[in-house]
Amino acid sequence: MHSHASSRRSGVAGPLAGVRVLDLTTSYAGPTASMYLADLGADVIKVERPDVGDDCRGWGPPFADGTSAWFASANRNKRSMVVNLRTAEGLELVHSLIGSADVFMENMNPSKLVRLGLDPETVRARCPRIVYCAMSGYGLDGPDHRLPGYDLAAQARSGLMSVTGAKGGSPQRVSTALSDIVTGMSAALAINAALVRQRTSGDGDLIDVSLLDTDLALMAPRIAAYLAGEPEPAPSGGTDSVLAVYQPFPTADRDIVIAIGNDLMWQRFCAAIKLEELAADPALRDNAGRRAHRSHLTEVIGERLRERTAAEWLKVFAEADVPASLVQTLSEVVADPQLKARQSLLPVPEREGLYGVRSPFRLGSVPEIRNTCFPALGAHTREVLEEMGVPHQRITELAEAGAVVFGNEEN
Structure with a gap:
């Protein structure tokens, strides 16, 4: 010592x-x-x-x-x-x-x-x-x-x-x-x-x-997925996660990200953005189904999210317990109240x-x-x-x- x-x-x-x-x-x-x-x-x-x-x-x-x-x-x-x-x-x-x-x-x-x-x-x-x-x-x-x-x-x-x-x-x-x-x-x-x-x-x-x-x-999860038969990935702007919906979206004023981690969360998300028909669709009930229809989903959800501002949507998602965040710039990051508190x-x-x-x-x-x-x-x-x-x-x-x-x- x-x-x-x-x-x-x-x-x-x-x-x-x-x-x-x-x-x-x-x-x-x-x-x-x-x-x-x-x-x-x-x-x-x-x-x-x-x-x-x-x-x-x-x-x-x-x-x-x-x-x-x-x-x-x-x-x-x-x-x-x-x-x-x-x-x-x-x-x-x-x-x-x-x-x-x-x-x-x-x-x-x-x-x-x-x-x-x-x-x-x-x-x-x-x-x-x-x-x-x-x-x-x-x-x-x-x-x-x-x-x-x-x-x-x-x-x-x-x-x-x-x-x-x-x-x-x-x-x-x-x-x-x-x-x-x-x-x-x-x-x-x-x-x-x-x-x-x-x-x-x-x-x-x-x-x-x-x-x-x-x-x-x-890169462990990406290498594991590739070796398990997933096609070789290419740049995709953060839309090619194993999860769907798990990506950025534009709103009326700026980009946010939404991270749907399980099937219950998917149901809460659809209710929160008032797209009940997506929630009811058996083809979208699990992640494999949502992945198969990713491009269609991205389009429909994107249209709905452009109707309101990021701040309005984040309030909605917080209440619905759906993980979402602004895509913050560094000027916002350094002023973030969570960072200040911690x-x-x-x-x-x-x-x-x-x-x-x-x-x-x-x-x-x-x-x-x-x-x-x-x-x-x-x-x-x-x-x-x-x-x-x-x-x-x-x-x-x-x-x-x-x-x-x-x-x-x-x-």
């Missing part, structure tokens, strides 16, 4: 208090994973390279207050130290930091890892209790394991793009860093599982997560214009949100070295040798 400076600072312990994570990842997937661990109370030490730090620090515009909005959104509740892995002393320092950590995370290319002695085999031989999390584009083995990975490539290769987009249109990327964020979630899930065993048996583990595997997992948006403390989004889980044991500002580059280099028991004189020598860099230190 480790002393936990950062949770003391924020006053919130969290179930992972006492877990130390050494995070060498850059970009978005790895930092998302370590942020979720930090939100749960872990002490995350973000090891960055001199001058530029994490690639994501430069991702913009937009920059607010000189900081990348993307960077701020994935790096709360962490400490940053700058170590130069090109120096022997810097590399040695990272190896001793691994020895003091519970979790080690990296997303470097395999040959660079071997050169630095940071590859899974070497690290796990030296430190059998470490939970080693390797994050990559395509995984640790297979013919393409050395290829660099990006969200766009993973969305394309996994088939996700082939089913996304307007009907008859070209394949589209889901327009957010989907592969990175869900890979971060997957890594955090697996790390937590490995930590449970580490706590009881002292054994570490090797966790292999990749962008491609994540997007394949997101404090889903986290303003970065003392940084005008920067926000994070709260982790997609709430724990009863952590009523107060853990939300400290992302770390300035190298802000905690000295603090971490002191915690490791490195003498002051040696800290000065390391800095003079260029092995470590002190940033703008926080109190």
Whole structure:
């Protein structure tokens, strides 16, 4: 167990208090994973390279207050130290930091890892209790394991793009860093599982997560349906779900979505929009029937929905207990009363214009949100070295040798 400076600072312990994570990842997937661990109370030490730090620090515009909005959104509740892995002393320092950590995370290319002695085999031989999390584009083995990975490539290769987009249109990327964020979630899930065993048996583990595997997992129901004989899908504007009616519709003023999940809901829906003849039609009583007549249904329902405004229909559907929603723009999303009530948006403390989004889980044991500002580059280099028991004189020598860099230190 480790002393936990950062949770003391924020006053919130969290179930992972006492877990130390050494995070060498850059970009978005790895930092998302370590942020979720930090939100749960872990002490995350973000090891960055001199001058530029994490690639994501430069991702913009937009920059607010000189900081990348993307960077701020994935790096709360962490400490940053700058170590130069090109120096022997810097590399040695990272190896001793691994020895003091519970979790080690990296997303470097395999040959660079071997050169630095940071590859899974070497690290796990030296430190059998470490939970080693390797994050990559395509995984640790297979013919393409050395290829660099990006969200766009993973969305394309996994088939996700082939089913996304307007009907008859070209394949589209889901327009957010989907592969990175869900890979971060997957890594955090697996790390937590490995930590449970580490706590009881002292054994570490090797966790292999990749962008491609994540997007394949997101495609699981579509792949399963295709292999079970469903025709190969193409972009369809969200109208080709296994469920019917389950899609967007225009109303008198704007689009809404309607999600009919079962046969009783179908009956309630027909009553709510006063199309009783659809409810009474035995050919439409079950989902298979509704799917067979999807285009006819879409036409009839579409005509009826265009008679009134979205707000009027949503009131009707709420009363009838039929799942429906506006297709909201981001200006509406950030003002949504449900988000406000659940404090889903986290303003970065003392940084005008920067926000994070709260982790997609709430724990009863952590009523107060853990939300400290992302770390300035190298802000905690000295603090971490002191915690490791490195003498002051040696800290000065390391800095003079260029092995470590002190940033703008926080109190």
